Amino acid sequence: MSAGIELVVLDLAGTTVRDDGAVEAAFAEALETAGVPADSPERAEVDAYVRDTMGQSKIEVFRALFAEDDVAEQANLAFEKAFAAHAIEAAEPLPGAAEAIDKLQAQGRKVCLSTGFSAETRDALLARLGWTEVADLVMCPSDAGRGRPFPDLVLTAVLRLGISDVRAVAVAGDTGFDMLTGRRAGASVVAGVLTGAHNEAVLRAHGATHVLGSVAELPALLDPR
Known part of the structure; x- marks a missing residue:
């Protein structure tokens, strides 16, 4: 075919x-913003979910992770800002x-x-x-x-x-x-x-x-x- x-x-x-890891780095900043810092007990599980769902719509990833829609929206905005700041100029x-x-x-x-x-x-x-x-x-x-x-x-x-x-x-x-x-x-x-x-x-x-x-x-x- x-x-x-x-x-x-x-x-x-x-x-x-x-x-070059820009997407994962932006997710890390977004999770910090949403109250899931690197040293939190649930961070390893959250990071695993992010890796498993790479390629999915970013806002849907955050909606799956956070029950409150405003937290998901905040995390998504942080992700977009972080990616724009660190990756787009070097793309x-x-x-x-x-x-x-x-x-x-x-x-x-x-x-x-x-x-x-x-x-x-x-x-x-x-x-x-x-x-x-x-x-x-x-x-x-x-x-x-x-x-x-x-x-x-x-x-x-x-x-x-x-x-x-x-x-x-x-x-x-x-x-x-x-x-x-x-x-x-x-x-x-x-x-x-x-x-x-x-x-x-x-x-x-x-x-x-x-x-x-x-x-x-x-x-x-x-x-x-």
Whole structure:
């Protein structure tokens, strides 16, 4: 089916954009703000949950952790501010990522960039990279209704870009939730990459059809010629 792929949905941090631990660092600051300091008894369990849910909509992670919605909102705001302060200015594409996007489009495929960040953080990140026009579509949870692991981001991209069949979609990301999203959306190619949060075992456990060293390998996977 890879030859018939019309749309490729690519994650941002850890997949096409270098992370270098910026997301986890921003989560650490957010947890401090929400009253879960590094030396608190529950911090190890909370940190484990954050790692396990990498790729999910950030506000949904905080809503799962904190029963009070105002605390979740406060933590989410702290996360966005911390990520903007420490990561966006240093953001750069992962090696081969920009070239991969060019190759995928040259193959005649649409490219959608997706993320669990807020629209404001997404837009600041893309502006820093000079990627505001690089993709056919850019999506975050507020654009689609629900973030990962729900299929909304992928399915909304299918509708907006006029894709003929969900099976004509490839999804690539660095987290288990990216894989689960692709599976739930019906994508025929769900490719995990080893440049981000999760290892091959986690990616395959969540449904990866392929595991690649990086997104730079994706164009050749979809078009072996």
